[in-house]
Amino acid sequence: MLRHFFRLIWNRKRSSMLLLSEIFFSFVVLFGVATLLFNFGRNYVAPFGFNHDNVWRLSLAAGQGDKMPRAQLDDVLRQVRALPGVQDVSLTSFNTPFRFVTMNDDFARGDKKLGQVDRYDADDHYGPLYGLKLREGRWFNASDDAATRPLAVISQDTREALFGPDEPAVGKIFRADHRSGSDEPKEYQVVGVVDKVRMSGDFAAATPSVWERFAPHDTTSRESATMLVRVAPGQGAPLQQRMVRTIASLTRQSSTQVYALEQDRLDKLKPTLAPLAALGLIAVFLVVNVALGLFGVLWYNISQRRTEIGLRRALGATGPAISWQFLAEMLILTTLGVLAGALVAAQFPLLSAFDVAPEVYVMAMLLATAVIFVLTAVCAWQPSRLAAGIHPAVALREE
Template identity: 60%
Template sequence: MLRHLFTLIWNRKRANLLLISEVFFSFVVLFGVGAVLITVGKNYLAPQGFESTQVWRLLVRAQQGQKMPRAELDDVLRQVKALPGVQTVALTSGNLPFTFNTNNSDFTYKGRTTPFANTYDADDHYAEALRLHLREGRWFRPADDGTHHRPVVISEDMRQYLFGDEPALGKIFTYNIPGKVTKPEDEFQVVGVVDNVRMESDFSAAIPSVWKRLIPYDTTHWETAAVLVRVAPGQGGVLQEKIARTVAGVTRQWSTEVRVMEDDRQHRRLFTLVPVVGLCLMGLFLIINVALGLFGVLWYNISQRRAEIGLRRAMGATGAGIGWQFLGEMMVVTTFGVVLGGLLAAQFPLLHAFDLPVQPYLLAIAAAAGAVYLITALCAWQPSRLAAAIQPAVALREE
């Protein structure tokens, strides 16, 4: 039977070449959309690695051309923390979660080099503010003031890149700067390891991360200070106003901005979803057009092959057999298109395109193949029924 179907397809190779091309492009479109949706969905279901609810971000800025002494800034933060409803205040760098501000570096340890990792400055209260989960070791503490190397906490994926399955605590790594003599300030000692974090958006993958300890009571002068403020449940605009007044009460030369981190999260979520939804709508439009084209081509083929169908029925073929013949021809043609599309799609995981793991690509290939077969079967079902309903006497009389 299969050999007979191949013979029929070969006899109509010009018409079937168009069908194979349509199936091929349908597969490619579905593969691309599927890879994006699977990657986004997998990232969304992965643990966030921290808790952003009840966290606000406070930005304190000095006037243009001026800077904030660290001692005066610490005094402001102590007064903010003393406000009723404020649970924790943590000083950090400007690359806060769900913002578009990033700070990346790559590091090395005994010949192992990491990809670009997110680096954060963090004080001793940062882990409490975001409720990071420690897997090994500890967070920063006052006893770290006199250490020779700058203490750091790294994420689990960063530990894998640097140390593999070896213990990480106490080890020292450096910036990856070829040809440059390593200075003490470029050496970092691991004191803790936390779960992987996804701070870009709900749909982003975890990125290796390093938190460097902010030394308290240093002489640094800040132009802009980023602060994480964890508040008690139910706090709102009244507390935000109190925080702004507290900062202004210390010095009116500084401006403040208080934003709810969940608002930033929603904004970043929409920013990510808009292009994904647009891609899905474009893919759906193309698939609908391809499906209509397949349906029309099959309908036309049946009208051109009425004499063949009538002759087969006259020789004893059943209506169901005729229907299955047309459906089988379409499935074989679809297989040619799927195989060609699969060969193209297989290049993506082989070349590690877009730095994605292999699994989403394999799932996208399987999903695209299943969807193409389903679409083709649905498009071929009604024309196959029409072919099965043709009576031999009617068909032969028309000829």
């Protein structure tokens, strides 16, 4: 029976190739769209790795031509920490979570290299303020003041890339590969390893990260500074105004801005949702067009095969048998088209393309396969019913 179906398909190879190519390209496009959607969805449900709720970003900028000494910043930290409703304060770099700014560097250990690592400056309060979960070692503390080289806490994905899955990282040394203004690579000593973090946004994947400890008694003056403030739940504009007034009384010429990290997250989310909505519309548009194309081709196919249907009915074929014949032909063509598309799609996980997890590609292939088969079955059902209802006398008389 299967050989008979293949013979029928081969005898109508021009129309069969049209259907086969449409199914193939539809599968490939659906696979691409599904991969993107699954990848974004997988990132969205993953934990951030830190707690940004009730955390504010406090940005200070000195007046034009002025700078803020570290002693002044320390005084600001103490005064803000003492305000009612403030739970903790941390001095950090400008690249706080969910902003459109980053600070990247390349790191290496031996022959192992890792590029485009997110690097953050952090003090001793940073890790506890964010609730970063330690896997190994500890966060920075006052005992590190006597350290002879810069100290760092790294994320789990950085640890795996530089130290492997089994080798302990705490106490080990790694270096910055490309640090501008340095004749020799800067070396760091690991004091702790934390969980992977997603600081770029809701749909972003976890990125390798390194936190460098601020020099404990740094005398460098700064034109600007960024602080993180964890506040008690329910705090709002009144506390923000008290912060601004307190800082203004200490720094005089400095300007101060206070933003909630949750608002930064929403601001980052809005431009990200636009391309996702466009992808969704493309997927719906594609499915509708594939369905209409398949339905039209099948309808035309049946109108061209009325004589064949009439002869089969005259020879004793039943209506359900005719209907099953058209469904089976379409399912075989669909299987061939999907197999050809799957061979193309399988190259992506095999080649580890686009830094997407293999399971995302597998899920996208399964979804594209299911959608194509369902579309084919639905589109073939009505034309096959029409074919089953053709009376042999009418079909032969028309011929």
